[in-house]
Amino acid sequence: MLRDKIDLDESVETNDRITEARKLGFIDILVPVLTLITIVNCIVILILVMNIGKKVNGLEQRLLLLEKKALYEEYEAVKDKNQMVVDDSGNSSEVSEVADIVAVAELEDTYKWNGSEDSASDIRRVYLTFDDGPSINTDRILDILAQYGVKATFFVVGKNGYTEQYQRIVEEGHTLGMHSYSHRYSEIYASLDAYKEDLTKLHDFLYELTGEDCNIVRFPGGSSNTISKVDMQELIHYLNQENMVYFDWNVSSGDASGESKNADQIVNNVLNQIDKYNNVVILFHDAAGKGTTVDALSEIIEKILESDNTVILPISEDTIKVQHLHE
Ligand SMILES: [Zn+2]
Structure with a gap:
């Protein structure tokens, strides 16, 4: 009878240890996984930010080009106007x-x-x-x-x-x-x-x-x-x-x-x-x-x-x- 009780106690103790060990194992895995996820998230955010930066740069450049083109067209128009004068008889x-x-x-x-x-x-x-x-x-x-x-x-x-x-x-x-x-x-x-x-x-x-x-x-x-x-x-x-x-x-x-x-x-x-x-x-x-x-x-x-x-x-x-x- 006593033997049985001791066995039972041991069994309970063992179960507790296993649970504790499982708990420890779960935390041991969870921490690095969370860390990893955080790192990955950071990288993803970094890449996204870099991409947005590039896109903004590209847009800026396209805007500059458009502006330059408009300025050039304006310059050409003014230049043409200045170069030629048309007189009464249609000559220039x-x-x-x-x-x-x-x-x-x-x-x-x-x-x-x-x-x-x-x-x-x-x-x-x-x-x-x-x-x-x-x-x-x-x-x-x-x-x-x-x-x-x-x-x-x-x-x-x-x-x-x-x-x-x-x-x-x-x-x-x-x-x-x-x-x-x-x-x-x-x-x-x-x-x-x-x-x-x-x-x-x-x-x-x-x-x-x-x-x-x-x-x-x-x-x-x-x-x-x-x-x-x-x-x-x-x-x-x-x-x-x-x-x-x-x-x-x-x-x-x-x-x-x-x-x-x-x-x-x-x-x-x-x-x-x-x-x-x-x-x-x-x-x-x-x-x-x-x-x-x-x-x-x-x-x-x-x-x-x-x-x-x-x-x-x-x-x-x-x-x-x-x-x-x-x-
Ligand atoms: Zn003169």
């Missing part, structure tokens, strides 16, 4: 110089020549000058001048595709003056060397095309321009050294002003100012989009020729110098 041409003209138009139109160089004379001399050509209007201008047997002065820029017009100017007895090859203020007025380079390029270009050794100059914007980074006196000194003569103007036709002028306005602008001087240098522009200048020309010439003791002449070295600035 470069307008960098037209933009330049607009930039100084105010200056050109507001400059008042004091006339100190104007010598008293019985004869009034009128000089018609055309800046910025050749252009699609050059032939029309030359035709009108030929019709009245009148000689003028063309302060030209360097342009390809106008060989015939440069040659016509010379062959028909007009003065071929130098304005600037590029007519880009930021370039030509950046330094004395840059100005020299531009003018030499134009001189050689014209010599090549026409055989003319040009020495009559008009500064873009006039000698009184306020755009040049170089002291204009330095440029004037250089021209003197090279035996070149520069001419400004004392009458502006106003054809370069911001808002375009109709032919009547141009005619009145010019005729109302001519009486003020004995030597009248009139500023016109030979440029695309300046069709009304050409329309105004016949009437201007007729009225001048009708005036007493008045002649229309091309500018030469001997012409009394109408200059805004002197050395």
Whole structure:
């Protein structure tokens, strides 16, 4: 009996030990498993976060690309707009110089020549000058001048595709003056060397095309321009050294002003100012989009020729110098 009780106690004890051992085994397994699950979770979360980061990066880049594309398209549109100007007859041409003209138009139109160089004379001399050509209007201008047997002065820029017009100017007895090859203020007025380079390029270009050794100059914007980074006196000194003569103007036709002028306005602008001087240098522009200048020309010439003791002449070295600035 006692033996049985002892056996029973032992059995109970053994069962307890087994349960305890099972418990211990379960915890021993559970802890590493939980740890493992936690680690795996962390890795999964890390990967997800990295992926989201990549996706965000990709989206950002795509957005940047789209933005760049939009900017480029905008730039192209603006560039196209700036490069071409369409005139009344549907022709188009470069307008960098037209933009330049607009930039100084105010200056050109507001400059008042004091006339100190104007010598008293019985004869009034009128000089018609055309800046910025050749252009699609050059032939029309030359035709009108030929019709009245009148000689003028063309302060030209360097342009390809106008060989015939440069040659016509010379062959028909007009003065071929130098304005600037590029007519880009930021370039030509950046330094004395840059100005020299531009003018030499134009001189050689014209010599090549026409055989003319040009020495009559008009500064873009006039000698009184306020755009040049170089002291204009330095440029004037250089021209003197090279035996070149520069001419400004004392009458502006106003054809370069911001808002375009109709032919009547141009005619009145010019005729109302001519009486003020004995030597009248009139500023016109030979440029695309300046069709009304050409329309105004016949009437201007007729009225001048009708005036007493008045002649229309091309500018030469001997012409009394109408200059805004002197050395
Ligand atoms: Zn000009």
